[in-house]
Every structure is written in C-alpha cells, then in structure tokens.
Amino acid sequence: xxxxxxxxxxxxxxIIGSIYGLVALGLNLIYGTMRLLNIAxxxxxxxxxxxxxxxxxxAAISPIIAMLVAGVLTxxxxxxxxxxxxxxxxxxxxxxxxxEANSLLIFFGISIIIQNVTALAFSATPxxxxxxxxxxxxxxxxxxxxxxxxxxxxxxxxxxxxxxLRLSPLGLSIRALIQNRTASQIVGIDVNRVQLFAFVTGxxxxxxxxxxxxxxxxxxxxMGFPFTIVAFVVIILGGLGNLAGGLLAGMLLGIIExxxxxxxxxxxxxxxxxxxxxxxxxxxPEGLLQKRRMT
Amino acid sequence: xxxxxGVDLTVQPSSITALVGGNGAGKTTxxxxxxxxxxxxxxxxMYQGKDxxxxxxxxRVATGIALVPEGRLVFPDLSVEQNLRLGAISPSxxxxxxxxxxxxxxxFPRLRERRRQIAGTLSGGEQQMLAxxxxxxxxxxxxxxxxxxxxxxxxxxxxIFETISGLTSNGMTILxxxxxxxxxxxxxxQAYVIENGRISLDGEGWKLAAKPEVQRAYLGL
Numbered sequence: 001x002x003x004x005x006x007x008x009x010x011x012x013x014x015i016i017g018s019i020y021g022l023v024a025l026g027l028n029l030i031y032g033t034m035r036l037l038n039i040a041x042x043x044x045x046x047x048x049x050x051x052x053x054x055x056x057x058x059a060a061i062s063p064i065i066a067m068l069v070a071g072v073l074t075x076x077x078x079x080x081x082x083x084x085x086x087x088x089x090x091x092x093x094x095x096x097x098x099x100e101a102n103s104l105l106i107f108f109g110i111s112i113i114i115q116n117v118t119a120l121a122f123s124a125t126p127x128x129x130x131x132x133x134x135x136x137x138x139x140x141x142x143x144x145x146x147x148x149x150x151x152x153x154x155x156x157x158x159x160x161x162x163x164x165l166r167l168s169p170l171g172l173s174i175r176a177l178i179q180n181r182t183a184s185q186i187v188g189i190d191v192n193r194v195q196l197f198a199f200v201t202g203x204x205x206x207x208x209x210x211x212x213x214x215x216x217x218x219x220x221x222x223m224g225f226p227f228t229i230v231a232f233v234v235i236i237l238g239g240l241g242n243l244a245g246g247l248l249a250g251m252l253l254g255i256i257e258x259x260x261x262x263x264x265x266x267x268x269x270x271x272x273x274x275x276x277x278x279x280x281x282x283x284x285p286e287g288l289l290q291k292r293r294m295t
Numbered sequence: 296x297x298x299x300x301g302v303d304l305t306v307q308p309s310s311i312t313a314l315v316g317g318n319g320a321g322k323t324t325x326x327x328x329x330x331x332x333x334x335x336x337x338x339x340x341m342y343q344g345k346d347x348x349x350x351x352x353x354x355r356v357a358t359g360i361a362l363v364p365e366g367r368l369v370f371p372d373l374s375v376e377q378n379l380r381l382g383a384i385s386p387s388x389x390x391x392x393x394x395x396x397x398x399x400x401x402x403f404p405r406l407r408e409r410r411r412q413i414a415g416t417l418s419g420g421e422q423q424m425l426a427x428x429x430x431x432x433x434x435x436x437x438x439x440x441x442x443x444x445x446x447x448x449x450x451x452x453x454x455i456f457e458t459i460s461g462l463t464s465n466g467m468t469i470l471x472x473x474x475x476x477x478x479x480x481x482x483x484x485q486a487y488v489i490e491n492g493r494i495s496l497d498g499e500g501w502k503l504a505a506k507p508e509v510q511r512a513y514l515g516l
Binding site for chain 2: 185
C-alpha cells in the first residue's frame with residue numbers, strides 16, 4: 001500500500017498525464033476546427049523522437065533544443081499536407097460533408113507511408129539514448145532531468161495554449177470555428193488562415209512532445225500507434241473539440257494508468273486504457289467533462 | 296441541387312428592400328449567396344459597382360456586407376460579449392470593437408445585462424437580438440436580415456421590427472427576407488416576391504401588398 005501513497009508515483013502519474021494532455025491537445029485542435037481524424041498523429045510523435053535521437057547522437061544537441069527543431073519540422077510537414085491535400089477537401093461543399101471518413105482514410109495512408117519511410121531510412125531496430133539523465137531531487141522524490149523537462153514543458157505549454165485561446169483574437173476565432181463553421185464564415189473569420197494555424201500547431205505539438213518522449217522511451221518506426229490511441233481516448237474522455245477538457249482528461253488517464261499499473265501489473269496497461277475507453281463510450285459517449293448541451 | 300433559377304434584384308442604399316415568399320422559395324439560398332457562403336453557378340453579384348461574385352465571406356464582411364442568418368447561429372458556448380466581439384473580428388472592424396460594443400449595448404440594453412451569460416442559454420428573442428448586434432459589430436453598409444422574426448413570440452416580433460425601422464432611419468441599407476409578408480411589405484420601399492427560386496413579382500412594397508394575387512396567396516385576404 002505504501003507505494004500508492006508515495007510522491008514518486010504521483011509525480012510519475014503527473015508526467016504521463018501532462019504528456020497525454022499535450023499530445024491530445026494537438027489532435028483536438030485539428031479535429032475540433034476541421035473535423036479531420038488524424039490517425040497519423042502518433043507517427044508525428046515518432047518523427048519528433050527520431051529528430052531528438054539524431055540531433056543528440058550526431059551533434060550532441062540537447063533534447064530541449066531538439067524539441068523546438070522537431071516542432072518546426074512537423075509543423076512544416078503539416079503546412080505541406082494542408083496545402084497539398086486538405087485545403088481542397090475543406091473548401092468543397094460536397095467533400096466537407098464526407099470529411100471525417102475521407103480524412104480517416106487519407107491519414108491512414110499517410111501513417112503507413114511515414115512508418116515505412118522511417119523504417120527504410122533508419123531500420124526498424126528500436127533505439128535509445130541517454131540525455132538529461134542526471135537526477136533532480138525534490139524532497140523525497142528523485143526524477144531524471146529529462147522527465148522533469150517533459151513535465152514542465154508539457155504542462156507549461158498546455159496552460160499557455162489554453163490562455164492563448166481564451167485571451168487572443170485568434171484564439172477566439174479558433175473557439176468560434178470549433179463551435180460553428182458557417183457562423184464563423186458569417187462573422188468574417190478568415191477560416192482558411194485559422195485552419196492552417198490549427199493544423200500546423202497541432203502537428204508541431206506532436207513533434208515537440210515526441211522529442212521529449214523519445215528521451216525516456218524506445219524509439220522505433222512503429223512507436224506511434226499507442227500514442228494515436230491514447231490521444232483519441234483522451235479527447236473522447238474530455239469531449240471532442242473541448243480543449244481544456246482534453247487536458248484534464250489527459251491528466252486523468254495518466255493517473256488511472258499509473259496507479260492501475262502499480263496496483264496490478266505493467267502487462268495490463270493496454271487493457272486499462274482500452275477498458276476506460278470502452279466504458280466511457282458506453283456510459284458517456286459525449287465525454288466525461290462535456291457539459292450536456294441545452295437544446 | 297439547383298434552387299435558384301433567375302433571381303434579379305437590386306438593393307437601393309439607405310432603404311429597406313424586402314424579399315418575401317413561402318417556405319423553400321429560395322430566400323435563404325439567395326441571402327447566403329449574397330453573403331458569400333454559396334457560389335452561384337452563373338450570374339454575378341455586384342456591390343458598389345464592383346463584381347464580387349467570387350469573393351469569399353470574409354472579404355465581403357470586410358467591405359461592409361453583414362448577414363444575420365436564419366436560425367441566428369450564435370456561438371452557443373461563448374458569452375454574449377464574446378459573440379459580439381467575434382462580430383468585429385474582421386481586420387477592418389477590429390480596431391473599432393470597444394466603440395461599437397458600446398453602441399450595440401446602448402441599442403440593446405438587454406444584451407449589456409447579459410453580457411457574461413453563455414449565448415446558448417438565452418431565449419430565442421434574446422438570441423435574435425444578439426445575432427443582430429453581432430451583425431452590426433462589423434460596421435456594415437448593408438445588412439442582410441434572413442427571417443429575423445422566425446419562431447419569436449409576437450411581442451418580440453414587434454420589438455425586432457421596431458429595431459429594423461430604427462436602423463434605416465439612421466441610413467442603414469437593409470435586405471430583409473421574411474415569411475411575415477404583410478409586415479415586411481409595409482416597411483419596404485422596394486419588394487420582391489420569390490417563388491420556386493424565381494422572382495415572380497416586384498415593385499414598391501405598399502403597391503405589392505395591394506395586389507390581389509399577393510393578397511390571395513400570402514396575406515390570406
């Protein structure tokens with residue numbers, strides 16, 4: 001029982017929760033504003049992981065710098081995909097009605113391409129590296145610098161984004177677009193520009209988080225899928241398109257996973273996550289935190 | 296699906312033009328086309344002498360065309376004030392937000408009282424005021440009002456029509472689409488009757504209201 005009360009376990013839960021929250025935030029921005037189901041999302045996390053790995057291995061660049069590079073690279077990939085594939089889909093009157101199903105298929109293809117190109121380029125062998133691995137001591141708790149950095153960056157960035165959405169005109173436009181696309185056009189929001197911003201930001205967040213995750217986990221071309229699943233579980237828990245709800249849900253899932261595994265066994269991790277997912281879909285499909293809309 | 300087949304209408308500055316007709320006649324499609332939400336397959340939309348047929352909605356709002364849509368379409372999870380601020384989100388209107396907000400609040404004191412309330416919890420009439428206020432926030436030169444009285448209690452309908460008359464006496468140009476045809480024709484200097492996507496009649500509002508075919512078909516006389 002002692003282990004359940006330890007600060008060590010609590011901080012582990014917070015670290016995982018903050019990573020889940022940030023990863024889901026990016027997915028939610030893209031789904032909320034455009035109804036695009038990005039199931040290649042975890043592969044962007046993987047790209048971020050490799051960027052961090054190679055920059056450190058080849059040039060001894062710290063993961064803190066590498067995460068910015070990874071964010072820029074995945075952001076640019078996002079811009080290319082937006083202009084190349086999705087802008088047309090989003091502006092056609094017929095294609096927008098099928099956008100969820102179409103985007104699912106398109107992103108499925110993108111996911112496979114990214115995974116295979118990575119496997120061809122870097123082989124499928126999992127890799128690890130040791131950076132920021134000295135311990136930080138906070139009272140009784142000791143954690144590695146890399147995990148500390150993940151906690152601070154993910155938490156800080158998530159809070160920053162939530163305030164940005166609440167306080168800036170662009171943030172207000174994003175929230176408006178999430179609620180009603182036609183009304184957003186009517187008030188004169190430059191929908192195309194807001195979509196591009198949400199798309200690129202969502203991609204960048206995944207790459208950035210990936211560079212941090214790659215420090216503590218094995219990097220392989222196929223590491224992304226579990227993150228895609230987790231991100232979808234989190235945004236459904238928090239209510240699709242509800243950005244602040246997704247952050248809380250990420251934290252909640254991190255806590256459930258960490259304490260669940262501590263109580264049972266690491267082998268049950270996936271069962272716990274999928275179990276929560278199915279329970280929520282059955283009991284509260286609109287999400288745990290989504291207020292029931294008045295009609 | 297083609298809804299409109301030949302809609303030729305002109306809106307004169309500083310007056311009310313009415314577009315009247317039954318359900319499904321093509322009023323909302325016309326309004327949405329003018330706001331830039333739909334593109335016409337053929338034909339042109341002219342505004343102040345310029346061809347704006349291919350302009351998107353954002354660009355039209357920036358040059359002074361504002362739609363107050365059928366069904367109001369307020370942002371349900373945002374506050375009244377955030378809804379109004381979004382009305383002035385266009386780059387040309389944004390610097391005037393504070394000023395404009397004050398004008399809208401003095402015109403609709405009810406909105407000021409409720410400015411922190413979530414728009415989805417307002418009554419239908421209040422939401423219509425909010426949609427109208429949001430349209431005015433962009434400092435429009437022409438206001439497209441699509442069925443502003445639809446689904447409102449009679450007292451609320453009176454108030455909305457009073458507001459609309461008030462706007463024209465201040466020089467606003469209005470295109471008003473209505474199923475409440477008697478009311479609309481009485482207010483309008485110019486009116487068009489739309490049937491099955493075609494303009495079937497046009498003329499001065501009071502003259503149309505006096506025509507036997509209009510009276511029979513729409514006014515129940």
